[in-house]
Each structure stands twice: as structure tokens, then as C-alpha cells.
Amino acid sequence: MLVDGPQCRRTIGNMRITHFPREASSRSPRFPSVCFRGLVTCCLALGVSGAAVAAPAISLNKASYAPGETVTVSFSGGPGNAKDWIGIYTDGITPSGNPVSLAWYYTNGTKTGSGNLTQGSVNFANTGLGAGTYKVFFLANDGYAQLTAPIPLVIASLKPPVWRVESFKPRHAVTGTAYSVKISAWATPASPRTFSKVDGPTWLNVSTDGMLTGTPAETDAGSQVAHLRVAGAAGAPTSDVTVRLDVRKSGQEDIGSLHVMSYNVWKEWSQVNNGFQKGIESIVKSGADIVGLQESSQSLAQSMANELGWYRSTATGSSQVISRYPIQESFSAGLGVGAKIRLTTDPQREVNVVNCHLDYLYYGPYAAQVSGATPQTVLTEELRSQRDSQMATVLQNLGTTLATADTTPVIMTGDFNCPSHLDWTTAAAAAHSGVGPVAWPVTTRIITAGLKDSFRVMHPDPVAVPGTTWSSIHKGSEPQDRIDFVYFKGQALKPVSSETYSTPVEVTVGPWGGDVTPVAGNTWPSDHLAVLTTFTVAPVDGDSNGLSDAWEKRFFGTTGVDPLGDPNHDGLNNFASMVLAVDPNGPPSAALDTATASSNGVVSFKVSDLGRGRGVALQRSDKLDSWETLWSHDADPLLRDAKLRNIVQEQSGQWSMGYQDDAAATGSRFYRLHYLGQ
Numbered sequence: 001m002l003v004d005g006p007q008c009r010r011t012i013g014n015m016r017i018t019h020f021p022r023e024a025s026s027r028s029p030r031f032p033s034v035c036f037r038g039l040v041t042c043c044l045a046l047g048v049s050g051a052a053v054a055a056p057a058i059s060l061n062k063a064s065y066a067p068g069e070t071v072t073v074s075f076s077g078g079p080g081n082a083k084d085w086i087g088i089y090t091d092g093i094t095p096s097g098n099p100v101s102l103a104w105y106y107t108n109g110t111k112t113g114s115g116n117l118t119q120g121s122v123n124f125a126n127t128g129l130g131a132g133t134y135k136v137f138f139l140a141n142d143g144y145a146q147l148t149a150p151i152p153l154v155i156a157s158l159k160p161p162v163w164r165v166e167s168f169k170p171r172h173a174v175t176g177t178a179y180s181v182k183i184s185a186w187a188t189p190a191s192p193r194t195f196s197k198v199d200g201p202t203w204l205n206v207s208t209d210g211m212l213t214g215t216p217a218e219t220d221a222g223s224q225v226a227h228l229r230v231a232g233a234a235g236a237p238t239s240d241v242t243v244r245l246d247v248r249k250s251g252q253e254d255i256g257s258l259h260v261m262s263y264n265v266w267k268e269w270s271q272v273n274n275g276f277q278k279g280i281e282s283i284v285k286s287g288a289d290i291v292g293l294q295e296s297s298q299s300l301a302q303s304m305a306n307e308l309g310w311y312r313s314t315a316t317g318s319s320q321v322i323s324r325y326p327i328q329e330s331f332s333a334g335l336g337v338g339a340k341i342r343l344t345t346d347p348q349r350e351v352n353v354v355n356c357h358l359d360y361l362y363y364g365p366y367a368a369q370v371s372g373a374t375p376q377t378v379l380t381e382e383l384r385s386q387r388d389s390q391m392a393t394v395l396q397n398l399g400t401t402l403a404t405a406d407t408t409p410v411i412m413t414g415d416f417n418c419p420s421h422l423d424w425t426t427a428a429a430a431a432h433s434g435v436g437p438v439a440w441p442v443t444t445r446i447i448t449a450g451l452k453d454s455f456r457v458m459h460p461d462p463v464a465v466p467g468t469t470w471s472s473i474h475k476g477s478e479p480q481d482r483i484d485f486v487y488f489k490g491q492a493l494k495p496v497s498s499e500t501y502s503t504p505v506e507v508t509v510g511p512w513g514g515d516v517t518p519v520a521g522n523t524w525p526s527d528h529l530a531v532l533t534t535f536t537v538a539p540v541d542g543d544s545n546g547l548s549d550a551w552e553k554r555f556f557g558t559t560g561v562d563p564l565g566d567p568n569h570d571g572l573n574n575f576a577s578m579v580l581a582v583d584p585n586g587p588p589s590a591a592l593d594t595a596t597a598s599s600n601g602v603v604s605f606k607v608s609d610l611g612r613g614r615g616v617a618l619q620r621s622d623k624l625d626s627w628e629t630l631w632s633h634d635a636d637p638l639l640r641d642a643k644l645r646n647i648v649q650e651q652s653g654q655w656s657m658g659y660q661d662d663a664a665a666t667g668s669r670f671y672r673l674h675y676l677g678q
Contacts, residue, residue, distance in 0.1 A: 054076055054077035055077050055148070056076070056077040056078055056079075056148040057075070057148055058073055058074065058076075058086070058136060058138045058148060059073075059151065060074075060136070060153065061074070061121075063154065064154035064155070064191045065153070065154065066155075066156060067129070067130065067131060067155055067157070067158060068126065070123050070124065071088075071123070071124040071127065072121055072124075073086050073121060073122050073123075073124065073136055074119075074120070074121040075107060075119060075120060075121070075122070076118070076119035077148075078107065078117065078118045078119065078147060079118070079140060079141070080116040080117060080118045081116070081140060081142075082106075082113045082114055082115060082116060083113035083141050083142040084106065084113075084117070084138070084139065084141060084147070085104055085105065085106045085107060085113070085139050085142070086104065086105055086106075086107065086122050086136065086137070086138060087101035087137045087139055088101060088102045088103045088104070088124065088127065088134055088135070088136055088137075088153060089101050089134060089135050089136075090134060090135075090268065090269065090275060090300075091132070091135055091152075091276050091303045092135075092268070092276065092299050092300035092301070092302065092303025093135070093268050093270070093297065093299060093300055094297065094298075094299045095139060095144045096144055097144065098267070099267045099268050099270035099271075100270070102127065102128075102134065103124050103129075105122050105124070107120060107122065108120075109122050109123070128273065129153075130274030130277065131155050131157035131158075131188075131189050131190070131274070131277065132154075132155055132189055132274055132277040133152050133153070133154050133155075133189070133276075134152070134154075134155065135150040135151070135153065136150055136151050136152075136153050137150045138150075156189075156190060157188065157189055157190040159188075159190065159232075160190060160231070160232030160233065160237055161187045161188050161189070161190035161193045161230045161231070161232050161239065162187065162188050162239040163186060163187050163188075163230060163239050163240070164186055164187065164188060164281050164284050164285060165186060165241065165285055166241065166242065167241060167243070167244060168183075168186055168242075168243060168244075168287070169243070169244045169245070170212065170243065170324075172246040172247065172253070172255060173216050173247045173248070174216075174247070174248050174249075174253060174345070175216050175217060175218050175220060175247060175248070175249050176215065176217070176218070176250050177215065177216075177250065178213070178215050179212065179213060179214055179215065179216065180211060180212070181211070181212045181309060182210060182211055182308070182309025183195075183211070183212055183228070183243075184209060184210025184211075184309075185210075185280055185284060185307045185308050185309070186241065186284050187210070187230040187239070187241075188277075188281075189277060190232050192232060192233060193210075193231075194208045194230070194232075195207065195208055195209065195210040195228060195229070196208070196228070197226060197227070197229075198226075198227040198240060199226065199227050200224065200225065200226025200227060200228075200243070201216070201224045201226065203215060203216045203217065204216075204245070206226075206228055210230075211309075216247045218249065220247050221247050221248065221252075222246075222247060222651050223244065223245075223246055223247075223649045223650075223651065224244075224245045224246075224247055225243070225245075226243045226245065227240055227241070227242055228240065228241050228243055229241075246653075248550075249553075250346060251346045251347075251550070251553045252346075252550040252551075252553050252554045253345060253347065253349075253550060254344060254347075254349070254537070254539045254540070254548065254653065255343050255344060255349070256536065256537060256609040257496070257534055257535065257536050257609075257638075258343065258493075258534070258535045258536075258537050259286070259288045259290070259532065259533070260288065260289065260290045260292075260353070260411055260413065260486055260532070260533050260534075260535065261286060261288040261290070261291045261292070261413070261486075261501065261530050261532045261533075262291075262292045262294075262355075262413035262414060262415070262484050262485060262486050262530060262531045263283075263291050263293055263526070263528075263530040264293075264415045264484060264530075265279060265293055265294070265295050265300070265525070265526060266295055266525060266527045266528070267295055268295065268296060268297055268300045269525045269526075271516060271527070272519065272520050272521070272522050272524075272525045273520050273521055275525040276303070278503070278523055278524070278525045279526075280304065280307050280308065281503065282502070282503045282525070282530075283308065284308075285503065286501055286532055288532060289324045290321070290322070290323045290324065290325070290341060290353055290411070291323075292319075292320075292321055292353065292355030292413030292414060292486075293319065293320040293321070293322065293355065294355070294357040294414065294415040295318055295357065296318055297317075297318060297320075298315070298316050298317070298320065300320075301320035301321075301322055304322055305322045308322070308324075310322050310323055311324075311325070311327040311341075312327070313327055313330040313337060313338070313339040314330040315332070315338075318357060319336070319337045319355050319356060319414075320337065321337060321339040321353055321355050323341050323353070325343050326341070326342050327339045327340070327341055327342075328341065328342050328350065332397070333354055333393075333394045333395075333397035334390060334393035334394040334397050335356060335357070335390055335394065336354045336355065336394040336398075336412075336414075337355050337356075338352060338353060338354040338355070339352070339353050340352050340408070341353055343537065344540075347539075347540035347542060347549045349492070349537065349540050350408050351408065351409045351410070351490075351493075351537075352408055352409070352410045352411070353410075353411045353412075353413065354394070354398065354411070354412045354413070355412075355414055356390075356391070356413075356414035357414060357415050357417075358385075358386075358387040358390050358391065358415070358416045358417050358442065359385045359387045359390060359417060360417050361385050361386075362381050362382065362384040362385040363385075363418075364378050364379075364381055364382040364418055364419065364440070365378075365432065365481050366479065367381035367382070368433040368435040368438075369433050369479060373435050374435065375435060375436065375437065378435055379438065379440075382418065382440065382441065385417075385418075387417060387418055387441075388442055391416075391441075391442045392445060395445065395446070395449045398449075402449060402450060402489060405450070405489040405490035406490055406491045406492070409488065409489065409490030409493045409537075410451070410488065410489045411486065411487070411488050411493070411535075412446070412451060412485070412486070412487040412488070413485065413486050413531075414485055415483060415484050415528065416442050416443070416483055416484075416485060417483055418440055418442050418483060419432075419438075419443075419481040420453065420456070420482060420485070421439045421440045421444050421447075422443065422453060422462065423462040423466065423467070423481070423482055424436045424437055424438040424440065425437050425462060427463050428463050431463070431480075432481075443485075450489050451488060451489045452487060452489065452495075454486045454487065454488055454535075455467050455482070455485070455498040455499075457495050457498070458496075458498040458533075459498070466480075466482065467482040467500055468480045468482055468500070468529070469481075469482050469483055469484040469500055469529040469530070469531060470482075470484070470529075471512065471527050472502055472508075472528060472529050473505065473508045473516065473519050473527050474508070474509060474510065474511055475508045475509070475511075476510040476511050477511050478512055484529070484530065484531050486531050486532075486533040488533075488535065491538065492538040493535045493536075493537065493538075494535060494536045494538070494612070494637075495533050495534070495535055496535065496536055496612075496637040496638055497532075497533065497638060498531065498533040498534070500529040500530065500531060500532075501531065501532040502524040502526070502530060503523045503524045504522075504523040504524060505522055505523070505524045506521065506522050506523065507519045507521065507522055534638070536612045536613070538612075539551065539610060542559065543560050545559075545560065545562075545563050546563045546575055547559075547563050547574060548610050551578050551610060555583065555584055556585075561574055562574065566584075567585050568584060568585055568587065568588060569588070570582070570588035571588075572584070576675065578608065578610050578611075579607075579608060579611035579614045580606060580607065580608065580611065580616070580675070581606040581607055581608035581610075581611070581650075581651075581654040581656075601660055601661050601662055602645055602646075602659065602660055602661075603630075603658060603659045603661055603671050604646075604656070604657070604658045605656075605657065605658070605659070605671075605673055606654065606655065606657075607633055607655050607657070607673075608653055608655070609653035609655075610653065611675065612633055612634065613634060614633075614634075614675050615632075615674070615675050616632070616634070616673060616674070617629045617630075617632045617633065617674045617675070618630045618631040618632075618659055618671065618672075618674075619671065619673075619674050620661065620663070620669050620670065620671055621669070621670045621671075621672075622669065624670055627674065629674075630643075630659060630661060631643070639655065639657070641659075643659055643660040643661075644657050644658070644659060644660075645657065645658040645659065645660055646658045
């Protein structure tokens with residue numbers, strides 16, 4: 001039965017709404033989906049009796065279409081069932097009835113199947129499809145059996161392409177190793193669309209279809225900048241973007257930071273117009289490196305990876321993992337899907353990412369809204385679901401992985417469909433129908449297993465920063481809670497930022513279960529907010545001497561260097577040279593310039609990303625008897641302090657900058673860079 005076709009129950013405006021079961025819905029086994037209606041005409045051609053039977057095929061009458069232009073789909077070699085049909089779907093979705101098609105007709109060109117047509121053509125008009133790439137399917141007899149492979153349908157933008165961001169940083173390159181990264185998704189779709197390099201390193205090439213390629217030499221190591229251009233039709237305005245690219249010497253790789261997102265994509269991005277492109281843009285703008293997806297599918301996640309030039313775990317089902325960095329291994333842990341991701345090759349640094357979407361039934365916060373609710377009645381309802389047992393199985397399967405997290409760090413993302421015990425405290429009870437504290441079993445179990453909640457590490461007060469992720473669109477009496485998470489375990493990871501994330505949400509609606517068609521025009525294509533956490537990633541220290549292996553190889557050509565050695569006799573040992581971004585073999589140089597009134601109160605100094613977590617701090621003193629901290633690298637690892645000036649990346653992971661000390665302009669002061677072990 002074609003549930004997204006003739007079984008539509010009711011009509012609102014130019015849309016039809018149907019309800020049908022779904023196993024992994026966010027709240028209930030029944031939810032709405034949308035069918036778009038369009039005007040249709042049909043041209044028929046009957047097969048010739050006795051002719052050889054041709055294989056089923058479909059084709060389009062044009063390579064691309066303008067928005068609103070009639071799309072003509074021709075078919076041939078069909079089985080001739082009265083209810084064979086043509087459906088248009090979001091790229092990445094395999095027809096199954098969930099989610100539904102964006103537009104469809106039977107082969108006779110109507111919503112009422114008749115005739116025994118084996119070939120002909122169907123015209124789709126007023127489909128409402130936005131710019132982007134879709135898929136057209138030829139399907140059998142009111143079902144979802146594919147008669148032939150789908151074909152792409154391109155709706156070209158009438159606007160010239162523009163970059164979606166002002167600047168971005170692709171995956172790092174390694175000297176002597178061929179580099180290839182796709183960057184076309186960082187610009188809006190258009191036809192035509194051509195990429196070129198305005199300026200940048202000579203080794204870096206840009207293809208017209210948006211691929212960065214080349215092989216950097218040893219002399220190219222460091223932080224490099226290129227400017228790229230995207231152009232549309234001749235005479236149309238062009239758009240430029242800044243690309244910042246780190247080139248690491250072979251054997252000296254490190255990445256410094258990692259951006260991880262948990263993202264419920266709401267029925268495969270099918271509930272807003274042009275959801276796929278809006279979703280891709282949301283990932284591009286977030287700067288995420290790794291994304292755990294819920295309510296996705298294998299085909300959608302693969303289409304996302306293809307569009308971004310990323311990698312996808314080989315998991316099946318609605319939970320998926322995609323990554324900017326290569327995935328070395330895919331694994332499962334109960335209903336959790338996992339990926340071992342290689343961040344650097346030499347020295348080798350990997351991270352295990354596990355993504356989960358737990359049972360949606362018996363949603364606990366609804367129980368808190370019942371008159372007379374108590375923590376116990378809420379927990380009684382919560383334990384009717386499978387969430388706790390599901391997480392117990394996930395953690396049990398991750399036993400060895402978690403036990404070795406200090407060697408290979410672990411990150412867990414997910415929509416758990418339950419709040420956190422760290423949020424439902426006594427102090428926060430007013431935000432939860434007066435109920436609290438509640439020891440939510442899933443999150444309690446995760447913390448007991450040794451993982452940490454990255455959002456609550458950065459925002460420990462749930463009253464001041466609730467971090468609501470459910471819901472981005474459902475308001476009114478709908479309980480608002482944080483049910484999407486990024487957890488972590490392992491000494492190499494330290495969260496330095498964790499926030500909820502979305503692109504603009506222009507329209508909201510009432511409680512869950514009502515009509516959601518008003519949000520179809522939203523920019524943000526989800527009913528959840530995402531969670532985006534930035535981690536610093538400690539450098540590999542294989543010999544456990546406290547020095548980064550990559551740093552040792554850079555300056556000494558080997559590991560096992562004495563951290564207390566001072567080869568250039570500048571008074572800084574090797575450990576101090578590493579954290580203060582000083583060449584241990586070069587001529588002695590001051591790591592810090594003294595501020596005076598004539599320098600407008602700006603204290604100039606250098607730091608290294610390798611100094612994160614080492615207690616590096618800029619301090620001030622009047623009489624050298626006590627020191628006051630002005631700026632701490634640990635407290636500001638992303639260099640966002642408003643008083644920092646003239647920040648320049650001199651080498652990969654090494655920075656020179658100034659600090660505006662207003663007191664320095666009126667009198668002499670002493671300054672120092674302090675670090676642990678000093």
C-alpha cells in the first residue's frame with residue numbers, strides 16, 4: 001500500500017497530511033508526514049505487441065530545471081501495473097513510506113491508478129522544490145520495489161552561488177602526501193557553478209567542480225592561507241572565501257582541537273522544504289568535524305558524506321556517524337553504532353565515537369506534568385521504557401573500549417529521549433513542574449561508567465544555563481529539556497566549549513503531536529537543537545616524557561628527548577620551550593616583552609597549543625612579591641578574550657599576540673608567563 005500516495009487522509013492548503021506508525025519517532029509511534037501536490041499532465045505511448053521486452057528505465061527531458069519549472073519524467077520497460085508510479089525524493093532517502101515522497105504520480109499521470117502502461121511520460125508542475133539535487137524513482141504497483149536505479153533531478157538556483165561562510169578550515173595536509181578535499185558544499189548550489197583559486201600556496205590546486213588537491217613539500221609546512229572564488233553564469237557576481245590550511249610535516253601531525261556534534265535530523269530532514277541543503281548548510285556553518293546523527297538512514301548519511309566529501313560508518317539503521325577524518329573501523333554496541341576515527345597518522349591519534357538513539361516511549365517529563373507528580377512517580381513512568389536497559393547494554397558492550405579510553409579516547413553522542421540527573425536538581429525544580437531532584441537512570445548510568453557530560457562540564461549550573469534541546473519548534477505546554485548529549489572519556493580530551501546549536505528557527509508551534517506544517521519554511525531542519533562541543537586533543541606522547549612526540553621530532557628529529565634539557569642555554573628547559581612556543585635550539589629570545597606606557601599598555605607574548613592544560617598564564621606584579629593572573633590559556637584555549645590583541649598564527653599551533661593591560665599605560669609593571677612546573 002502506497003501510504004504517501006493515495007492513502008493521504010486530509011488536505012491542508014496545497015499539502016496533504018497522513019499519519020502512520022514509525023518505530024523511532026521522537027515521542028510517539030504515530031506522527032505526521034507531508035505529501036506535496038502538483039499539477040500534472042500525462043503523455044502516453046503504448047508498447048508494440050510482439051516487440052522485445054526492454055528493461056525498465058526512466059529519464060528527464062532536461063539536465064536541470066529552474067525552480068517552479070515543469071519536470072517531465074519519461075518511463076519505459078515497465079511491468080504495466082495500473083499502480084506503477086513515479087516518486088521524487090530528497091537525495092539520500094530510499095523509498096519506504098517513511099519519510100514520504102516530495103511529489104508522486106501513477107504512470108497514468110493521476111493520483112488514481114488505471115491502465116496498463118509500460119511506457120510514457122509524466123509532467124510534474126508546481127512541485128515547490130527548492131534549489132538542490134533530488135532523486136526520481138520508478139516504483140512498482142503501489143509499493144516501494146524499485147524497477148530501475150533512481151536518477152538525479154537538479155533544481156538550479158536562479159541566484160549566483162555564494163560561499164556559506166566567510167572562512168573555513170579543511171582537514172590538515174601532510175608534507176609529501178597527496179592531498180584531496182572536497183569543498184563544493186561550502187558554497188550554495190547553482191547551475192552553472194565554477195570554482196577557482198584567487199591566490200594561495202603554489203602546491204594547492206582547485207578544480208572547477210570544487211576539489212582541493214596537491215602535494216605539499218617540506219618547505220610548505222606551517223599555516224597557509226588561500227582565497228577561493230565561486231562563480232555562476234557569465235556576468236553574475238562572484239563570491240570569495242578565505243581558506244586556512246594547516247600543513248604538518250610527516251611524523252609531526254597533531255590537530256589541536258576537535259568539534260563534535262550530536263544532531264537529530266528529524267525524519268531524514270524531510271519535514272522542511274529543501275531540507276537536505278538546509279541541513280548541509282547547518283553542518284558547514286557549525287564547523288563540526290564529526291557528527292552523530294539520529295533519525296537518519298544509511299542512504300541519507302551516505303549522501304551527506306558524499307556532499308561534504310566526508311566518511312561514513314558502515315552502520316545500518318537510523319543512527320549514523322559521519323566524519324571529516326577517515327573512519328578506520330565501524331562497530332556496534334547494542335543499539336549504539338560506533339566508528340574508530342583516525343585524526344592523525346604519524347604520530348597516530350584515534351578516537352572512538354559511539355552514537356545512540358534510545359526508546360521514545362513513556363517520555364518521563366510528561367509524567368512530571370501530572371498533578372501530584374513526585375520524583376518517584378516520574379521514575380516509575382521512565383522505567384516503563386527500554387531506555388535504561390538499552391544504555392546498560394551499550395555500556396556493557398563498550399567495556400574494553402571505555403577501559404582503554406586513556407589510550408584511545410571515547411565520545412558518545414545521542415538523542416536519549418530523557419533528561420539528565422545533572423539538570424533535574426532541587427534548585428532547578430521550578431523549571432520541571434516543581435519536581436526534583438530526579439535521578440534519571442540513563443544519565444546516572446553513563447556518569448557511573450566514567451564518561452563526562454561535556455555540556456555540564458562547561459556549564460555546571462542548570463538554572464543559569466539549562467541547555468534545552470527539546471524542542472526547537474514545539475513550545476507552549478511542551479516540557480523543555482536537554483535530551484541530546486555529547487559525553488566523553490579519556491585524558492587526551494578536554495572540552496573547551498559546548499553549546500546548543502541551530503541555524504535560524506523562524507516559526508514555532510504548540511506542543512508535540514499537533515500540526516507541524518507551519519514550520520516547513522524554517523531554515524533549521526530539525527525539531528531538536530543540536531549540541532556542539534569543541535575539545536582540545538592532547539598531543540601524542542608515546543614515550544611518556546611530557547613532551548609531544550610531534551614537537552620532539554620537529555626540533556630534535558627523534559623522541560625520548562630530556563624534558564629538562566636546555567640545548568640553547570636560554571634558561572628555558574625543553575618543556576618550557578614547548579609550552580611557550582620557543583625554539584629550544586635557536587638563539588635565546590624573550591618569550592615575553594615588557595609592557596610600558598609607550599606601548600599603549602599592550603603586553604606582547606607567544607603561546608603554543610601544546611601549552612593547553614599546562615597552566616600557562618600571563619601574570620602581572622608591581623613589586624615582584626605577588627603575581628596576579630591576567631589571562632590563562634587553560635581558561636581561554638580558543639583565544640577569545642576581549643583584551644587579546646594582534647593574534648597571529650606564526651606556525652601550526654603557535655601564536656603571537658598581545659594583551660591590553662590598561663594599568664600598564666599609567667605606570668611600570670612586571671609581567672611573566674607562568675606554567676605548571678615553574
